Amino acid sequence: MSSPLIGISKSNSTASASGRSTKSYDSIKVLGAFALGSLHIVRHDDPPRMSSGDDGDGGPPPLDPPLASPKQKRQSQSQSPKNVMAHSLGGGDIVVVLQMPQDYIVGYDALAFTATNFAGVKGLPPGAHFFWAAHSDNTSSRSGFWVMSSGVDRVHVIQWHKYNEVFVQPTRTETRIQAESVDKIFPELPLYRDPTATSALRGQLAWSKIEANQHMWEQLSSSISQSVLDRLTAEQDGAWNVHTGDRVYGSVRHPSELDLDRRLKHPVFQSHEIKFCFRQQDRTYDVSTLGHDRTVNATDTTAYVLAAINGSRSHLTEEDVVGEYQFAYIVGMYLGNDACIQQWWYTTLVLFLRAYRLAIRRPKLVASFFRTMSAQLAHSSSWLEASILDLNEPNARDLRIALIIYKRRLNELLEALDKEHITPAHIDVGNAFARLQAFATTDLGWDLDAHYLRRGKLNLEDGEQIELELDELEAEDERGEWAPEIVELDEHGRQIGLVSWRD
Numbered sequence: 259m260s261s262p263l264i265g266i267s268k269s270n271s272t273a274s275a276s277g278r279s280t281k282s283y284d285s286i287k288v289l290g291a292f293a294l295g296s297l298h299i300v301r302h303d304d305p306p307r308m309s310s311g312d313d314g315d316g317g318p319p320p321l322d323p324p325l326a327s328p329k330q331k332r333q334s335q336s337q338s339p340k341n342v343m344a345h346s347l348g349g350g351d352i353v354v355v356l357q358m359p360q361d362y363i364v365g366y367d368a369l370a371f372t373a374t375n376f377a378g379v380k381g382l383p384p385g386a387h388f389f390w391a392a393h394s395d396n397t398s399s400r401s402g403f404w405v406m407s408s409g410v411d412r413v414h415v416i417q418w419h420k421y422n423e424v425f426v427q428p429t430r431t432e433t434r435i436q437a438e439s440v441d442k443i444f445p446e447l448p449l450y451r452d453p454t455a456t457s458a459l460r461g462q463l464a465w466s467k468i469e470a471n472q473h474m475w476e477q478l479s480s481s482i483s484q485s486v487l488d489r490l491t492a493e494q495d496g497a498w499n500v501h502t503g504d505r506v507y508g509s510v511r512h513p514s515e516l517d518l519d520r521r522l523k524h525p526v527f528q529s530h531e532i533k534f535c536f537r538q539q540d541r542t543y544d545v546s547t548l549g550h551d552r553t554v555n556a557t558d559t560t561a562y563v564l565a566a567i568n569g570s571r572s573h574l575t576e577e578d579v580v581g582e583y584q585f586a587y588i589v590g591m592y593l594g595n596d597a598c599i600q601q602w603w604y605t606t607l608v609l610f611l612r613a614y615r616l617a618i619r620r621p622k623l624v625a626s627f628f629r630t631m632s633a634q635l636a637h638s639s640s641w642l643e644a645s646i647l648d649l650n651e652p653n654a655r656d657l658r659i660a661l662i663i664y665k666r667r668l669n670e671l672l673e674a675l676d677k678e679h680i681t682p683a684h685i686d687v688g689n690a691f692a693r694l695q696a697f698a699t700t701d702l703g704w705d706l707d708a709h710y711l712r713r714g715k716l717n718l719e720d721g722e723q724i725e726l727e728l729d730e731l732e733a734e735d736e737r738g739e740w741a742p743e744i745v746e747l748d749e750h751g752r753q754i755g756l757v758s759w760r761d
Contacts, residue, residue: 343413343437347444351382351407353389354436354443356417356428363392365592368471368478368641371453380447383472384409386482390592391418391425400593401425404498406484413437427497474641477633478588481581481626489578490585493530500589503529506597508537532589532597534582535566535574538604559608560615567620576623580630587634591642599646603653606631611660614667618675621683628690632697639701647702658704665691665706 345352355378358364364373366389376391382405390402401424405414415436417428428436445457451468455461487498542562543555555561567574583605590598610616610627617624638645647654668691672684698704 343433345411345413345437345440345444347380347441348411349381350384350409350450351405351412351414352378352380352440352444352447353382353387353405354378354413354415354440355389356415356432356436357420358391358418359420361394363394365390366450367475368637369453373453377443378447379450379453380444381450382407383450385476386479386487388479388588388592389416389425393423398423399502401499401501402589402593403500404482404487406487413440424501425499427499474633474637477630478637479584481577481630482584483577483581486578486581486585490532490534490582491530492533499530500532500593500595501529502593502595504589504595504597505529505531506538506601507531507533508539509597509600532601534586534601535579536563536582536605536609538601538608542608558612558614559610560613560619563609563613563616564619576620576626579623580626583627584630584634587646591638591646599649602646603650607653607656607660611657611664614664614671617668617687618671618684621681621687625683625686625690628687628694632690632694635694635697636701658698658702661695661698661704662706665695 355376358373358376360374362373362376364371364376366379367387372394384407387405387407388402389405390400392398392400403416403425413436415428415433416425417432418424419426427433447456449455449461451472452461452463454463491498491500540562542559543552544561563579567576567579583602586598586602586605589595590602610624613624634646638647647657668688672680672688675684695706698706
């Protein structure tokens with residue numbers, strides 16, 4: 259769909275200057291968001307610079323401000339400072355995008371469309387929202403940014419950097435100018451729920467589609483908060499910008515990521531590092547433990563996950579853990595960021611689907627994880643051109659096996675609980691996993707309850723028979739009622755303790 263909105267340009271800071279004065283110097287091409295030699299604008303609320311040296315005369319100390327009269331005190335208390343980033347137009351938060359090129363593919367939350375001129379949207383509901391853009395040929399890298407909508411009519415301003423083809427933060431002065439003049443473009447801004455609708459035009463999306471988009475996005479981003487975004491993008495200063503080429507801190511770079519760096523249109527672009535709380539290179543068990551405890555922690559990552567949550571340095575909550583999992587999927591799939599996709603697989607296969615005891619220790623966290631995973635797989639299967647399972651078939655196979663094993667372990671743990679210790683949160687875990695199992699059965703064709711043969715014969719089309727042996731569930735079959743029994747034999751190879759009727 260195409261948006262009729264005319265793009266917003268940056269304010270003209272040289273409009274009052276004469277032609278001679280603006281061209282009295284040689285133009286110099288530089289890289290960055292600010293021009294070479296640009297002035298530093300000091301706000302009225304910036305603190306004055308103080309001399310830190312002890313030698314030399316720093317001048318007389320500043321005079322104390324005059325005492326205010328009681329009438330002046332009452333007037334100052336009644337007048338609260340105006341928030342320049344807030345608007346009085348109603349309807350929710352507004353996102354203003356500066357200098358966005360024409361005919362780019364633009365997306366936000368669960369929507370994507372080709373916009374002739376995109377300058378932002380209005381009417382954002384409270385919560386986290388993700389915007390991204392890519393060239394219409396769909397072969398270049400993508401850039402995106404996060405917005406935390408306050409729900410109190412705030413203005414968010416972002417700028418497109420034409421040379422590097424990324425979103426950047428505009429200057430503080432530019433941000434203020436655009437926020438104060440947002441009423442001039444407000445009627446032409448498209449509505450969040452339908453980018454084809456403005457104050458003067460009726461939208462083309464059906465109401466059922468609008469509700470489905472909002473419901474899906476709520477499931478995908480319900481746990482993403484400002485603290486999560488601050489921690490993941492800690493390398494940036496006051497921005498939540500992400501890019502296809504961003505890396506994950508503490509992970510091994512894959513060949514696809516290295517190839518992307520070579521194919522970037524502007525190699526000088528510096529990507530950022532995303533800092534997840536669970537690093538892929540960390541050991542999931544404590545080397546100081548020995549014997550049975552070490553074996554349990556090496557095969558069950560519950561202790562590792564709990565240590566990360568309860569650690570004094572991490573300050574993580576259960577919502578933060580799920581929020582990072584949601585962030586990895588959204589950035590990975592919307593921007594084609596391989597590092598975030600690998601982080602999603604690591605969190606899914608290595609951590610949570612092996613944290614069996616976590617369902618008993620932290621049932622609310624596990625239930626929220628499975629609800630998020632169900633929404634992600636459904637979104638990936640029906641809302642995107644390529645599913646996350648299609649991008650990595652070996653991992654998709656491992657996911658099927660991991661779900662089969664997890665279902666068996668979960669049933670064992672829930673059945674072992676006494677009726678007095680079973681809480682509604684434990685029942686919620688079973689319901690959340692049942693929903694995930696239903697999707698895997700109906701949409702993926704995976705039977706998580708079937709008993710798989712370890713060995714069998716397969717008939718080929720030419721009539722030849724070959725014998726196959728599958729080791730997918732070998733480790734799982736060697737436990738519980740299927741575990742091999744260890745017996746002691748005598749010198750003749752007979753089991754000790756059995757009664758022989760021939761002796």
